[in-house]
Amino acid sequence: MEKYCFGIDVGGTTVKCGLFETDGTLLDKWEIPTRTEEGGSQILPDIGKTIRAKMEEKGISAGDVAGVGVGVPGPVRGNKLPYAVNLHWGAMDIGEVLGTITGLRIKAGNDANVAALGEMWKGGAEGRDNVIVVTLGTGVGGGIIVDGHIVEGAHGAGGEIGHAHVEDNIHDACGCGNCGCLEQVASATGIVRLAKEELVNKDSSEATELKAEEIDARIVFDAYKNGDSVAERVVNRFAKYLGTTLAAYSCVVDPEVIVLGGGVSKAGDPLVEIVEKYYKDAAFPACKETPIVLAKLGNDAGIYGAARLVLG
Amino acid sequence: MEKYCFGIDVGGTTVKCGLFETDGTLLDKWEIPTRTEEGGSQILPDIGKTIRAKMEEKGISAGDVAGVGVGVPGPVRGNKLPYAVNLHWGAMDIGEVLGTITGLRIKAGNDANVAALGEMWKGGAEGRDNVIVVTLGTGVGGGIIVDGHIVEGAHGAGGEIGHAHVEDNIHDACGCGNCGCLEQVASATGIVRLAKEELVNKDSSEATELKAEEIDARIVFDAYKNGDSVAERVVNRFAKYLGTTLAAYSCVVDPEVIVLGGGVSKAGDPLVEIVEKYYKDAAFPACKETPIVLAKLGNDAGIYGAARLVLG
Numbered sequence: 001m002e003k004y005c006f007g008i009d010v011g012g013t014t015v016k017c018g019l020f021e022t023d024g025t026l027l028d029k030w031e032i033p034t035r036t037e038e039g040g041s042q043i044l045p046d047i048g049k050t051i052r053a054k055m056e057e058k059g060i061s062a063g064d065v066a067g068v069g070v071g072v073p074g075p076v077r078g079n080k081l082p083y084a085v086n087l088h089w090g091a092m093d094i095g096e097v098l099g100t101i102t103g104l105r106i107k108a109g110n111d112a113n114v115a116a117l118g119e120m121w122k123g124g125a126e127g128r129d130n131v132i133v134v135t136l137g138t139g140v141g142g143g144i145i146v147d148g149h150i151v152e153g154a155h156g157a158g159g160e161i162g163h164a165h166v167e168d169n170i171h172d173a174c175g176c177g178n179c180g181c182l183e184q185v186a187s188a189t190g191i192v193r194l195a196k197e198e199l200v201n202k203d204s205s206e207a208t209e210l211k212a213e214e215i216d217a218r219i220v221f222d223a224y225k226n227g228d229s230v231a232e233r234v235v236n237r238f239a240k241y242l243g244t245t246l247a248a249y250s251c252v253v254d255p256e257v258i259v260l261g262g263g264v265s266k267a268g269d270p271l272v273e274i275v276e277k278y279y280k281d282a283a284f285p286a287c288k289e290t291p292i293v294l295a296k297l298g299n300d301a302g303i304y305g306a307a308r309l310v311l312g
Numbered sequence: 313m314e315k316y317c318f319g320i321d322v323g324g325t326t327v328k329c330g331l332f333e334t335d336g337t338l339l340d341k342w343e344i345p346t347r348t349e350e351g352g353s354q355i356l357p358d359i360g361k362t363i364r365a366k367m368e369e370k371g372i373s374a375g376d377v378a379g380v381g382v383g384v385p386g387p388v389r390g391n392k393l394p395y396a397v398n399l400h401w402g403a404m405d406i407g408e409v410l411g412t413i414t415g416l417r418i419k420a421g422n423d424a425n426v427a428a429l430g431e432m433w434k435g436g437a438e439g440r441d442n443v444i445v446v447t448l449g450t451g452v453g454g455g456i457i458v459d460g461h462i463v464e465g466a467h468g469a470g471g472e473i474g475h476a477h478v479e480d481n482i483h484d485a486c487g488c489g490n491c492g493c494l495e496q497v498a499s500a501t502g503i504v505r506l507a508k509e510e511l512v513n514k515d516s517s518e519a520t521e522l523k524a525e526e527i528d529a530r531i532v533f534d535a536y537k538n539g540d541s542v543a544e545r546v547v548n549r550f551a552k553y554l555g556t557t558l559a560a561y562s563c564v565v566d567p568e569v570i571v572l573g574g575g576v577s578k579a580g581d582p583l584v585e586i587v588e589k590y591y592k593d594a595a596f597p598a599c600k601e602t603p604i605v606l607a608k609l610g611n612d613a614g615i616y617g618a619a620r621l622v623l624g
Contacts, residue, residue, distance in 0.1 A: 075598060130466050144564055151458050153566020154442050155598040164560035165594035176597055245560070248476035252456055252561050254465020282477035285488055286387060286467040 002066040005310050006051055006104075007118075009071045009111060009302030010034065012086035015047060018303030019054055022066055022311060024122050028054065029303060040088040048101035067105030069306030070094055071114030075156025079108045082156075107310040111302055113150045113159050115261070116143025118305030123296040124259040132246065132255045133295070134161055136264035139175065140183040140190075144253055150309075151253075162187065164245050186242045188217040188264050195220050195234045202230055210234075221267035235274055243278025246292075251284040261295030268294065314378040317622050318363055318416075319430075321383045321423060321614030322346065324398035327359060330615030331366055334378055334623060336434050340366070341615060352400040360413035379417030381618035382406055383426030387468025391420045394468075419622040423614055425462045425471050427573070428455025430617030435608040436571040444558065444567045445607070446473055448576035451487065452495040452502075456565055462621075463565075474499065476557050498554045500529040500576050507532050507546045514542055522546075533579035547586055555590025558604075563596040573607030580606065 002022060009016040012034060019028040032050050035042045051068060055061070072094065074084030079095030094108040109117070116133035125131040131145040140162030144151040151158035162183035163176050174181040184190050192215055199212050208230040209223040223231035246258055258279075265271060276292045283290070297304055314334060321328040324346060331340040344362050347354040363380060367373070384406065386396030391407030406420040421429070428445035437443040443457040452474030456463040463470035474495035475488050486493040496502050504527055511524050520542040521535040535543035558570055570591075577583060588604045595602070609616055 146458055146463055147461075149459075151565055153599075154568040154602070155566055157563060157566040157596055157598040160563040160566070160596050160598075163563045163596040165556050178594065178596070180594075244477050248557070248560060249564050251469060251472040251475045252564060253463055254467055254469040254472070256466040282490065282492075284469055284472050284475040284490070286469040286472075287465075290466070 003064050004060055005066040005307045006054075006068040007303035007305070007307030007310075008047055008068060009114070009306055010043065010047070010073070010087065011111070012036070012073065015043070015050075016299070016303050017047075017050055017054070018300070018307060019058070020304075020307040024304070024308070026300070026304070028058075029300070030054075034087065036086075036088045039090070040084075043087060043089075044094065044098045045101060048098060051102055051104070062103055065104055067107060067310035068098065068102060069114070069308065069310035070098065070106065070108045071111040071302045071306045071309075072108060073111045076108050076110045077152055077154075077156045079106065081108070105310060107312075109150055109306070109309050110143075110152070110156060110159070112141035113143035113152065114305035114309055115301035116145055116159065116259075116305065117150055117308050118297055118301035118303070119259050119261065119295050120145050120148075120305075121308040122304050123301060124261070124293045125257045128256040130253070130255045131257055131259060132161070132249055132253065133259040133261060134242075134246070135262035135295075136187060136242075136260060137262035138188055140187045141262075144249075145255075146253060161245075161249065164248070166241050166245055182241060182245050186238055186245075188262075191217040191220050191234065191238055191264065194237050195231070198230050198233050206230065217264050218266070221264075221271065225270055239274040240278045243275045243280075244282045246275070247279050247282035247284070247287070250279075250287040250290060254287055255290060258290060258292045259295050260292065261301065265294055315376050316372055317378040317619045318366075318380040319615035319617070319619030319622075320359055320380060321426070321618055322355065322359070322385070322399065323423070324348070324385065327355070327362075328611070328615050329359075329362060329366070330612070330619060331370070332616075332619040336616070336620070338612070338616070340370075341612070346399065348398075348400045351402070352396075355399060355401075356406065356410045357413060360410060363414055363416070374415055377416055379419060379622035380410065380414060381426070381620065381622035382410065382418065382420045383423040383614045383618045383621075384420060385423045388420050388422045389464055389468045391418065393420070417622060419624075421462055421618070421621050422455075422464070422468060422471070424453035425455035425464065426617035426621055427613035428457055428471065428571075428617065429462055429620050430609055430613035430615070431571050431573065431607050432457050432460075432617075433620040434616050435613060436573070436605045437569045440568040442565070442567045443569055443571060444473070444561055444565065445571040445573060446554075446558070447574035447607075448499060448554075448572060449574035450500055452499045453574075456561075457567075458565060473557075473561065476560070478553050478557055494553060494557050498550055498557075503529040503532050503546065503550055503576065506549050507543070510542050510545050518542065529576050530578065533576075533583065537582055551586040552590045555587045555592075556594045558587070559591050559594035559596070559599070562591075562599045562602060566599055567602060570602060570604045571607050572604060573613065577606055
């Protein structure tokens with residue numbers, strides 16, 4: 001009986017590793033550095049070594065391990081990916097390479113999608129099978145889960161939530177090359193953009209806590225909670241972009257729950273409430289009551305999701 | 313060996329029926345009236361009778377039949393639906409009722425979603441597993457297919473493509489109760505709305521084929537093909553709404569192909585070209601080359617998709 005599995009979350013600087021029981025109990029977690037030199041050729045061997053060392057340490061035999069799930073920053077489709085810029089990888093067959101090294105079953109996925117699966121399994125959407133997870137960090141990422149499975153997409157672009165076009169009046173390019181993406185107005189940096197605009201446009205007599213030279217998403221939300229009128233306009237604009245876009249996604253995949261994660265989600269309940277307001281305005285009637293909740297797993301979402309991925 | 317299956321498409325006035333071989337060959341199709349009187353209580357028994365009669369006529373035994381797929385106008389989830397207004401139904405367990413009557417395996421789905429599955433199986437998206445189908449008719453409907461399966465959604469609202477909020481400056485309500493839905497600007501009636509606006513706002517010296525009192529989507533597209541400048545503005549506005557929304561959906565589900573169907577799609581290649589132009593502007597880079605094609609099955613999409621549904 002396979003009692004254990006590994007969840008591996010490969011980032012540009014560290015690889016997060018988790019040893020789980022197959023019921024989702026996290027037994028141990030640790031990190032190793034991501035060695036991106038030599039085209040990242042040591043990354044998968046390093047992962048193989050740390051897994052074998054952990055199995056030896058815990059007295060776990062290969063027959064006890066259901067497999068190794070791996071989240072990587074790139075467009076994965078069926079265990080392979082064409083490139084992963086942050087890892088200095090070109091085309092890579094993770095299943096083949098890591099499977100040969102470890103002798104274990106391997107399942108790979110895109111890191112944002114895998115983190116979404118983690119939130120479905122043991123986080124904000126625990127017990128649900130149909131979920132949209134949005135990660136509001138430096139960018140806007142996420143993952144779509146339908147009937148318990150990640151929507152990978154034909155080009156590995158499933159769940160690229162941040163790249164809906166939402167604004168015609170932005171003329172500088174998003175990281176993706178387009179102009180006017182959700183990510184440009186609803187990420188931590190997008191909130192700073194909106195705040196700077198509001199500060200430039202505000203009436204000179206209007207008092208505000210916000211200062212153009214010292215601003216981030218946390219400062220904006222703190223001012224919003226204090227009733228600052230400029231911050232209120234910023235947060236309402238942000239929430240309208242995000243809530244309306246989530247409503248559009250909702251009438252396509254009709255999830256049981258929408259989860260908000262990433263650094264911006266530390267703003268907590270006031271964030272959920274204002275996004276929910278604009279979501280409800282725009283949502284299809286059958287989906288208006290779909291709950292919007294906060295993510296729970298923080299930086300561990302990736303290892304949980306990777307472990308869940310290999311359990312099928 | 314099960315050689316046959318039935319595909320049934322239940323509409324408000326007629327029930328379309330198809331007898332198929334399990335490889336998708338349509339052997340026979342016919343219609344019966346939809347008897348909506350008495351709360352629509354005769355609809356499923358009528359379907360049972362016509363199936364039995366057809367089996368008798370063709371000398372087909374129950375053991376030769378893989379099952380009966382049924383598309384109905386309502387929010388189906390797992391063979392059941394809470395209501396179907398056009399059929400005068402309240403809550404209905406189609407699998408239970410029709411299964412008892414026929415003794416055959418039953419699988420039900422929402423009619424728009426089922427039609428999308430038909431286009432995937434034997435229509436514009438034949439050979440693909442990940443598809444967005446948009447039906448541009450009186451309304452805007454559609455279906456999302458991920459890895460060969462319909463996305464039903466938690467409330468049976470999967471694929472409700474027409475109800476993305478796309479316009480803040482519409483203050484009359486869509487059929488769904490919200491204001492500013494895609495359906496209000498991208499359906500046949502939405503195109504008429506845009507044309508009337510452009511006729512009101514145009515400079516009096518600008519010549520146009522379009523007349524406010526005599527206008528429909530076909531007339532607008534005919535004028536567009538003739539180079540009429542007012543029709544050009546209408547079609548470009550329509551295509552921008554639709555193409556941008558499809559691009560947003562594309563970065564969520566990342567399909568292999570997008571299929572345009574419904575009455576408006578009779579405009580043909582010029583429709584595809586202009587929608588593709590705005591789609592490409594807004595699409596995530598990995599999805600920019602996703603083909604947009606015309607639906608092929610017309611009114612038969614429903615029976616094809618219903619038959620495919622029961623094959624699993």
